[in-house]
Amino acid sequence: MSDVMQSDQFKSIDVPNRFALAPMTRTSAEPAGTPNSLMADHYEGYAKGGFGLVITEGTYTDNKASQGYANQPGIINDAQISGWKTIVDRVHAAGSKIVVQLMHAGAQFQANRHTDQPQGPSDVVPKGAPLGFYGDQEAWKTPSAMTDADIQTAIDGFAQSAANAKAAGFDGIEIHGANGYLLNQFLSTHFNKREDRYGGPLENRLRLVTEVVSAVRRAVGEDYPVGIRLSQGTVTDPDHQLPEGEAGFRKIVEAVRDAGADFVHTTDGDVNRQNFTAGSESLASVAATVDGIELIINGNIDETNYQDLANQFPGTLLAVGKKALANPDFVQRLKDGKEIADIDFAMLQPKATISNELAWRKQNAA
Numbered sequence: 094m095s096d097v098m099q100s101d102q103f104k105s106i107d108v109p110n111r112f113a114l115a116p117m118t119r120t121s122a123e124p125a126g127t128p129n130s131l132m133a134d135h136y137e138g139y140a141k142g143g144f145g146l147v148i149t150e151g152t153y154t155d156n157k158a159s160q161g162y163a164n165q166p167g168i169i170n171d172a173q174i175s176g177w178k179t180i181v182d183r184v185h186a187a188g189s190k191i192v193v194q195l196m197h198a199g200a201q202f203q204a205n206r207h208t209d210q211p212q213g214p215s216d217v218v219p220k221g222a223p224l225g226f227y228g229d230q231e232a233w234k235t236p237s238a239m240t241d242a243d244i245q246t247a248i249d250g251f252a253q254s255a256a257n258a259k260a261a262g263f264d265g266i267e268i269h270g271a272n273g274y275l276l277n278q279f280l281s282t283h284f285n286k287r288e289d290r291y292g293g294p295l296e297n298r299l300r301l302v303t304e305v306v307s308a309v310r311r312a313v314g315e316d317y318p319v320g321i322r323l324s325q326g327t328v329t330d331p332d333h334q335l336p337e338g339e340a341g342f343r344k345i346v347e348a349v350r351d352a353g354a355d356f357v358h359t360t361d362g363d364v365n366r367q368n369f370t371a372g373s374e375s376l377a378s379v380a381a382t383v384d385g386i387e388l389i390i391n392g393n394i395d396e397t398n399y400q401d402l403a404n405q406f407p408g409t410l411l412a413v414g415k416k417a418l419a420n421p422d423f424v425q426r427l428k429d430g431k432e433i434a435d436i437d438f439a440m441l442q443p444k445a446t447i448s449n450e451l452a453w454r455k456q457n458a459a
């Protein structure tokens with residue numbers, strides 16, 4: 094059996110193999126953000142399908158401006174924490190580990206039961222159109238530029254949600270710093286036009302990210318796994334680049350390590366995409382050169398390239414998205430040498446809910 098199926102390389106979390114389910118929003122919680130039995134079946138399915146680590150969908154962190162989608166789960170109140178605990182227990186019983194992805198939507202805001210007013214670093218809307226498969230919204234609302242008090246509320250939300258996740262039994266925290274959501278917006282020169290200590294040069298644009306990592310670390314204590322997902326691109330602007338290039342990205346990875354992160358999770362269209370303004374590296378290859386922090390890699394990992402990537406990035410976890418949707422038992426299929434299906438995006442239409450996926454599966458059952 095290949096070393097991808099071995100457990101002893103990734104030190105932050107004691108996983109049974111090197112495959113992780115990539116975080117995927119399914120907008121299938123109860124309207125009040127409570128995880129339900131449909132979600133428990135869904136996540137347990139990936140654990141039974143062999144994924145050593147399950148990373149949950151982006152989960153909102155406060156009852157102010159963090160929620161971005163209708164039927165997105167939260168991890169704020171007792172009902173939400175208890176709903177997650179059931180999911181954690183089911184995944185553990187199936188032999189896998191599970192971390193929660195903590196997410197503040199910021200300006201990428203399509204629905205929120207607590208407020209109609211998005212917040213962001215500045216009053217700048219995302220590029221492109223809102224995502225139809227996460228619910229209807231014809232146009233982005235203009236966010237208000239966050240005050241110091243709004244920023245503190247966001248930081249406190251991440252910290253309290255991390256403590257809630259630890260209480261629910263999660264094996265760790267992944268902070269969502271990628272794909273155009275709040276923390277990524279602060280890093281981004283498209284979204285962040287601030288002239289205070291949170292805007293301008295990279296060391297300022299990084300400030301909220303490191304403050305959140307530090308606050309989460311303080312909330313969960315020293316020995317609890319904490320990581321952060323990072324990208325350059327966003328869901329509606331996949332080619333966005335950091336003006337500071339490779340050196341800037343290295344600086345971000347070093348800064349989150351120094352603030353207390355155990356791992357970073359890089360995501361791009363392809364693990365090996367060379368997409369820096371200057372240089373010839375990928376996000377993953379830059380992060381891999383930083384000492385003292387572990388790595389999860391993501392982007393187009395499939396049955397053809399996983400072994401090469403596992404060799405190229407020793408000790409990393411390989412996070413799989415689309416191939417996992419198409420094959421919830423992707424890892425078991427690799428072990429058994431079975432055929433791997435390609436994704437049919439019809440399973441996520443008209444919305445990316447678990448019920449639509451189940452209806453699609455019923456219709457397409459052989």
Ligand SMILES: Cc1cc2nc3c(=O)[nH]c(=O)nc-3n(C[C@H](O)[C@H](O)[C@H](O)COP(=O)(O)O)c2cc1C
Pocket residue numbers: 115116117118119149150151194269271272322360361362391392393394412413414415416441445
């Ligand atoms: C339906 C869907 C929902 C997603 N939701 C999230 C999310 O909640 N958080 C996140 O960081 N990425 C999210 N992503 C991105 C995936 O985690 C992953 O980065 C992307 O699909 C690329 O990996 P892949 O090539 O293996 O699919 C989502 C992707 C899909 C297809």
